[in-house]
Amino acid sequence: MTRFTLIHGPIRSGKTFHSDKFRRHFHCHAAIDLDDLPKLHRKAQKDGLLLLTNLAPDIAEKRIREIVRDADIDIIDIKTARRAIGVSAAWEGAQ
Numbered sequence: 214m215t216r217f218t219l220i221h222g223p224i225r226s227g228k229t230f231h232s233d234k235f236r237r238h239f240h241c242h243a244a245i246d247l248d249d250l251p252k253l254h255r256k257a258q259k260d261g262l263l264l265l266t267n268l269a270p271d272i273a274e275k276r277i278r279e280i281v282r283d284a285d286i287d288i289i290d291i292k293t294a295r296r297a298i299g300v301s302a303a304w305e306g307a308q
Contacts, residue, residue: 214285216260217277219247221270222291226304228265234298236263239287247273250280 218239220228228235232244241263245253250264266273270288277284292302 214283215262215281216285216287217262217264217281218287218289219264219266219270219273219277220289220291220294221266221268221273222294224267226267226291227295227300228267228291231295231298231300232263232265235265235294238298239263239289239294247276250277 218235218241220235222228229246235241236244241261243261244263244265247264247266247268264273264277268276270290274286274288277286289297291304295304296302
């Protein structure tokens with residue numbers, strides 16, 4: 214079974230900015246935007262891929278399963294992910 218870590222949150226919430234720290238913290242070999250998953254299907258077959266998205270988690274999970282049906286997906290919201298790497302849960306522009 215292929216394992217993914219999915220971090221979801223609003224645009225400009227720090228997903229891409231902190232992607233390398235998230236990748237290391239969650240023991241992932243690469244970080245990509247969920248929209249790039251279909252183009253990188255071979256990379257998707259390797260365990261430990263970090264996926265970043267601003268989609269709702271249920272929609273994002275559905276998209277992943279369209280490509281890798283038996284995926285094991287850890288879904289983490291951006292606030293939790295930010296806290297995990299030691300930065301504020303709030304981001305610039307947060308209301």
